Amino acid sequence: MLRIGIAGFGFMGRTHYTCWNKVEGAKVVAICDVNPNIVEDTKKAVGNIGDAQPEIDFAGIDLYADFDKMLSEAKLDAVSITLPTFLHPDFTIRALSGGVNVMCEKPMALNVAECEKMIAAAKSSGRLLQIGHCVRFWPEYAKTKQIIDGGEYGRVVAASLRRLGSAPTWSADNWFGDEQRSGGMALDLHIHDTDYVQHLFGMPRAVASFGAKAPGGGLAHIVTQYIYDGEPVITAEGSWAMMPSFGFEMSFNIVLEKATIVYDLTRDPMFKICGVEGEPFTPEVEKGDGWLLQIAHFAKTIAGEKLEPVTTLEQSRDSVKIVAAEKESAEKMQIVSIS
Numbered sequence: 001m002l003r004i005g006i007a008g009f010g011f012m013g014r015t016h017y018t019c020w021n022k023v024e025g026a027k028v029v030a031i032c033d034v035n036p037n038i039v040e041d042t043k044k045a046v047g048n049i050g051d052a053q054p055e056i057d058f059a060g061i062d063l064y065a066d067f068d069k070m071l072s073e074a075k076l077d078a079v080s081i082t083l084p085t086f087l088h089p090d091f092t093i094r095a096l097s098g099g100v101n102v103m104c105e106k107p108m109a110l111n112v113a114e115c116e117k118m119i120a121a122a123k124s125s126g127r128l129l130q131i132g133h134c135v136r137f138w139p140e141y142a143k144t145k146q147i148i149d150g151g152e153y154g155r156v157v158a159a160s161l162r163r164l165g166s167a168p169t170w171s172a173d174n175w176f177g178d179e180q181r182s183g184g185m186a187l188d189l190h191i192h193d194t195d196y197v198q199h200l201f202g203m204p205r206a207v208a209s210f211g212a213k214a215p216g217g218g219l220a221h222i223v224t225q226y227i228y229d230g231e232p233v234i235t236a237e238g239s240w241a242m243m244p245s246f247g248f249e250m251s252f253n254i255v256l257e258k259a260t261i262v263y264d265l266t267r268d269p270m271f272k273i274c275g276v277e278g279e280p281f282t283p284e285v286e287k288g289d290g291w292l293l294q295i296a297h298f299a300k301t302i303a304g305e306k307l308e309p310v311t312t313l314e315q316s317r318d319s320v321k322i323v324a325a326e327k328e329s330a331e332k333m334q335i336v337s338i339s
Contacts, residue, residue, distance in 0.1 A: 002299060005030040005076045005100075007067055007091055008083035009038055010172060012105050012132075016080040017056060019295040022288075026299050030074035032064040035172065039063075067091060071098040078103060078128075078302055080295075084171075085188065086181045089114040096125040101302045103295060105132040107191050108316040110183050111324065115317035122313060130298045131316035134290030135192045136199050137297065140263045140271040142310075143285045144254060145200055147261065153275070154257025156200075158233040161193040165248040167214070167240040177216065184218040186211075186330075187323050190238025192250075194326070195319040197226050197234055199311075203318060204228055206337045211330035212241065224326050227335065 004020050006013050009031050020028050035041060042056045064070040071079075071094065078101040081091050089109050095102045102122075108115045108131045122129035135141050148156060167185075168176045175181045182188045197204070204226035214220035220241040226234040251264035260274045272280040286293065294310070301307055322338060329336040 002026040002077045002303065003030075003075055004028045005032065005070055005074055005079040007032045007070070007079055007081050007095075008087075009033040009035070009042065010082065011170060013080070013082040014042060014056065015291050016082055016103070016295065019292045020080070020299075022292055023296050023299045025303065028061060030062045030064060030070050030076065031058075032067050032070045034065050036065075067094065071095060071100060076100045078298070081105060084175045084181050085183055086110055089118050092118050092129065093121040096121045096127050096129060099125070099127065101128040101298075103130050103132060103298050106134075106195070106316070107131075107183060107187050107320055107323070108313075109320060110187070112317060112321050115313075115320055119313045119317065128298070128302050129313060130294070130301070131311060131313065132291075132294055133192070133195045133199075133311050133316060133319070134294050135196050136290070136310050137293040138290035139285035139288070139293070141196060141252075141290070142293075143271075143283060144252075144261050144263070147273070147283075148200060148254070148256070153259035153273075156232040157255045157257060158231075159197075159200075159235070159252065159254040161196065161236040161252040162238075163189055163193050163250045164237070164239045164242050164246070165189070166242050166244045166246065167220070177218075179218045183323075184327075185214075185238060185240040186219050186222050186327050187320070189240065190222055190224075190236065190326075191319055191323050193236040193238065193252075194224070194322050195311075195315070197236060198315060198319055198322065201226070201228060201232070201234065204234075204322065204338060206335050207322065207325050207329050208335045209326040209329035210333070211327075214240070219327065219330060222326065222330055224329070226322075 079095050081104040092102050092104050206227040209224040211219045212221040221239040223237045249266050254261040258276050263271045269282045272282050274280045325336045325338050
């Protein structure tokens with residue numbers, strides 16, 4: 001039985017708890033959070049995609065306010081780090097140094113230098129560190145990569161991706177709204193699509209981004225073209241500027257030579273392939289969501305199964321690097337090369 005701890009029990013901490021409870025051979029035995037009212041506060045609904053938090057059963061779970069105490073007492077095999085982004089490097093490195101495998105939420109860190117420290121700590125500890133880029137595991141996104149890589153419909157000509165919502169207001173102390181702690185909309189939200197672009201097409205040569213600023217000065221909306229040599233033409237749009245009644249949209253249109261692949265969380269059907277002939281159809285995809293599938297993959301890996309990696313630490317670092325270039329491009333209103 002894998003003994004699992006969770007550090008940080010907001011929306012993502014509760015999501016990881018729900019996922020771990022569905023993984024055979026794993027049990028959440030410890031939770032660390034500085035909130036003294038954590039039991040009552042978990043009854044409040046938060047988040048942007050559906051109802052990911054059923055009622056939490058704290059029976060048999062040790063609660064901690066001190067992370068190092070949890071590491072020393074709980075005898076953990078792995079810990080989910082679901083804390084604000086600026087805390088990711090410190091808590092990840094402390095867990096790895098304590099001999100505990102780490103599932104750390106995205107983004108990896110606020111900047112490339114902090115990412116490098118995490119990579120070095122993982123290598124020196126001999127423990128597994130996986131960054132939670134759940135979109136790579138999201139069934140429709142994973143299926144789309146499989147289709148593209150298979151070549152059945154030819155090469156990709158163009159792709160556009162969107163991730164649109166209102167500003168998150170559910171975070172403790174509104175840390176999402178503090179660019180120094182969250183990295184802002186581009187690093188916290190838009191990075192999902194940036195990372196998926198990298199997953200499909202590799203590192204872009206450069207980016208050209210345009211942004212609209214929020215009243216506080218950070219980016220509220222961004223549109224980026226990822227520049228590769230020749231085709232394809234790739235753009236992604238991210239926003240925290242939508243009105244609350246808009247809800248949340250994650251979607252893409254990917255144009256291949258012989259088909260268009262469409263996904264939109266707000267449509268029915270959400271996912272379809274539009275071929276040259278015949279009616280659009282929805283292919284079968286893996287059951288579950290990206291959060292569950294990434295944690296199940298992580299659990300199998302630390303249990304000793306030899307699995308092909310879906311994401312690497314270097315790729316997680318590079319997604320942070322690309323977003324940094326996007327923010328610079330939007331600020332300077334010019335193309336920024338990625339070295």
